[in-house]
Amino acid sequence: MTTNEAVILLVEDNPDDEMLTIRGLKQNRIHNEIIIAHDGVEALDYLFGTGQFTGRDLSVVPQVVLLDLKLPKINGLEVLKRVREDERTRLLPVVILTSSNEERDRIQGYDLGANSYVRKPVDFGEFSEAVRQLGLYWLILNQAAPAGRSK
Amino acid sequence: MTLRTKLTLVCSIALLIVGGVSLLSFRWTQRADEDQHWVTHTRMVLGKLDAVVINVLSAETEQRAYLLTREASHLIAYKEALNSTQREVDEVRELTADNPGQQQTLKQLEPLISKKISELREQVTAHTVKSIQPPTPAPYANIEGEATQHIRSLITAMKATEESLLTERLAAAQASSRRMKVVIVLGNMLAVVFFAVAALVIYEEMGKRRKVEDFLRQSEERFRLMAERVKEYAIFMLGPGGHVASWNEGAQRIKGYHADEIIGQHFSRFYPEEDVMRGKPDYELKVAAEQGQVEDEGWRIRKDGTRFWANVVITALRDERGILRGFAKVSRDMTERRRAEDEIKRQNALLAAANKELDAFSYSVAHDLRAPLRAIDGFSQALLQDYQEHIPEDGRMYLERIRAGATRMAQLIEDLLTLAQISRHEIAHSEVDLSRIAEEVAAQLPTSEEGRAVQFSIAPGLFVSGDRRLLRIALENLIGNAYKFTSKQPAAQIEFGRQNGGGESVFFIRDNGPGFDMQYADKLFGVFQRLHRDSEFPGTGVGLATVQRIVHRHGGRIWADAAVGKGATFYFVL
Numbered sequence: 012m013t014t015n016e017a018v019i020l021l022v023e024d025n026p027d028d029e030m031l032t033i034r035g036l037k038q039n040r041i042h043n044e045i046i047i048a049h050d051g052v053e054a055l056d057y058l059f060g061t062g063q064f065t066g067r068d069l070s071v072v073p074q075v076v077l078l079d080l081k082l083p084k085i086n087g088l089e090v091l092k093r094v095r096e097d098e099r100t101r102l103l104p105v106v107i108l109t110s111s112n113e114e115r116d117r118i119q120g121y122d123l124g125a126n127s128y129v130r131k132p133v134d135f136g137e138f139s140e141a142v143r144q145l146g147l148y149w150l151i152l153n154q155a156a157p158a159g160r161s162k
Numbered sequence: 163m164t165l166r167t168k169l170t171l172v173c174s175i176a177l178l179i180v181g182g183v184s185l186l187s188f189r190w191t192q193r194a195d196e197d198q199h200w201v202t203h204t205r206m207v208l209g210k211l212d213a214v215v216i217n218v219l220s221a222e223t224e225q226r227a228y229l230l231t232r233e234a235s236h237l238i239a240y241k242e243a244l245n246s247t248q249r250e251v252d253e254v255r256e257l258t259a260d261n262p263g264q265q266q267t268l269k270q271l272e273p274l275i276s277k278k279i280s281e282l283r284e285q286v287t288a289h290t291v292k293s294i295q296p297p298t299p300a301p302y303a304n305i306e307g308e309a310t311q312h313i314r315s316l317i318t319a320m321k322a323t324e325e326s327l328l329t330e331r332l333a334a335a336q337a338s339s340r341r342m343k344v345v346i347v348l349g350n351m352l353a354v355v356f357f358a359v360a361a362l363v364i365y366e367e368m369g370k371r372r373k374v375e376d377f378l379r380q381s382e383e384r385f386r387l388m389a390e391r392v393k394e395y396a397i398f399m400l401g402p403g404g405h406v407a408s409w410n411e412g413a414q415r416i417k418g419y420h421a422d423e424i425i426g427q428h429f430s431r432f433y434p435e436e437d438v439m440r441g442k443p444d445y446e447l448k449v450a451a452e453q454g455q456v457e458d459e460g461w462r463i464r465k466d467g468t469r470f471w472a473n474v475v476i477t478a479l480r481d482e483r484g485i486l487r488g489f490a491k492v493s494r495d496m497t498e499r500r501r502a503e504d505e506i507k508r509q510n511a512l513l514a515a516a517n518k519e520l521d522a523f524s525y526s527v528a529h530d531l532r533a534p535l536r537a538i539d540g541f542s543q544a545l546l547q548d549y550q551e552h553i554p555e556d557g558r559m560y561l562e563r564i565r566a567g568a569t570r571m572a573q574l575i576e577d578l579l580t581l582a583q584i585s586r587h588e589i590a591h592s593e594v595d596l597s598r599i600a601e602e603v604a605a606q607l608p609t610s611e612e613g614r615a616v617q618f619s620i621a622p623g624l625f626v627s628g629d630r631r632l633l634r635i636a637l638e639n640l641i642g643n644a645y646k647f648t649s650k651q652p653a654a655q656i657e658f659g660r661q662n663g664g665g666e667s668v669f670f671i672r673d674n675g676p677g678f679d680m681q682y683a684d685k686l687f688g689v690f691q692r693l694h695r696d697s698e699f700p701g702t703g704v705g706l707a708t709v710q711r712i713v714h715r716h717g718g719r720i721w722a723d724a725a726v727g728k729g730a731t732f733y734f735v736l
Binding site: 025027028030031034080081109110111112113131132133134135136138 | 530535565568
């Protein structure tokens, strides 16, 4: 279950959750490169090659973005909004992975063009299973939109 | 027939009668005058006739006296009598000109009289010329003779005729006078009767009108007194020009003016200056006059200059011909209500702020309290997985307990969030099929798990108006509880149905689980309150509190009935 060239962008401020997510991915033998952004600004910098990611090779587009909602500086929904507004990332698969099951978060998330909304379970067994299914779907099954032809 | 027609008719008849009687009396009086005239006439004729006889006899007597005495006085008297006789006869002829019978008789009489007079004259002449000796007086019988007797008898006949005429005329006059009296008396009596009838009708009508007027006056009086004594509302009248025409206690209480000082003043003084500048008072009168009524809410000024928030209704008053007579103005002091409304708005704003805070809090709880639990569970699991062989049996057991604690805490948080959400959730009413929801909830429960045999008995077609999402949560909890508490029952039975209780539809969920002691029933619906040990039947103690809150948010009630070992039934009314 590997597609090494595909990159996963994990936007997560909580180091525990970051570690657990990575553990879940690894346990499910998903060995893709995982880029970590610790807040909304970092996530956007990575995606658009700005800030600390200035000059990054923008041809490397994440296969999927796992986006937490409650983030410092720029929150997840705002990140999603900017991603969808930009031509380069308009069709980027974004999965919201969050603790919240607030109805309005779900509605707003989907409104802004989230591809999925997954709630992080407290039970690690369940969490691991969720991560496994996400990886399986977005990295293996899902066919991404052809790069550079997103318009 | 209207009263006017009736009265006109009756009075006309009476007047006609009076008029007729007057006319008749006039004519009969005229007739009586004529009769009287004829009576007089007849009497005159009779007198003349008597005079003729007397004069003839007198002439004869004087002539004889003269012939005997030769005294000149007798001769003068004789001549006088002769002249008179001639005159009387002429008068009788004139008087009886209308009576051919009498004229006829007169024609017989005149030659006799003329002959008598001639005889008398001849005797006088002969005597004077032939001798100076006194003539032998003719015997009485001779002188009287045939001629005189004839004259007498003719005159008597004429007198008889006149007398019979007199009798006739008197009788006629009497009869007509009697008739006249009868007619006048009866006619006047009749007229009086008619006038009396008219008077009666008028009297009755006046009585009726007075009663109506009294009633109206009393009613008006009552209304006026009522309006005067109303204290909650200022009720007063305005003239067509907007000047205060009446005042009540409420007006005095609300506006502060005494009736004496405000009646006659223009009502614009109740308005704030800015409204008067904008012409609002006159505008409101204009609208009321055009549309019949105007309602307004706004600030008004009391006598002491303070403002109050008033609800005002101005109604145009028109008479039956549609002419504007003035306005009725009813004002209510709404200051308190407005203050209360403002207070409610303020409280609502506070509540909204509090809710927003609670929202933010819940949101935070949802995110931030769960993350550490996930770390606790995740890393406990990581220890168990990665260091399995380094951890003794006890250690593994402890780690499992840590994990269970984290899971339980997560569940508590979850349940509390649901409970909080129910309070914040806006109820959206629709027709909800409770039977179907119950079926769905039951279907999701693992019936075959652990060899459980659960028999669900769900009455079909139970509809209710309510919030679908909340009612589903309620049924999930109630049916979930029933399922949980029958887990040790070899043949579990769970029933959902509806029954009538005191005219209400009472829904119930019944199980044949262990039940509970009713003395603890008051703890059933409290948050975190449990009647069973967690090791017997696990739970957070939030479920029934949630159900109760849902039922309450629908304006309903929930209660339970149970006995130890006899199962439990939860009833609710929405």
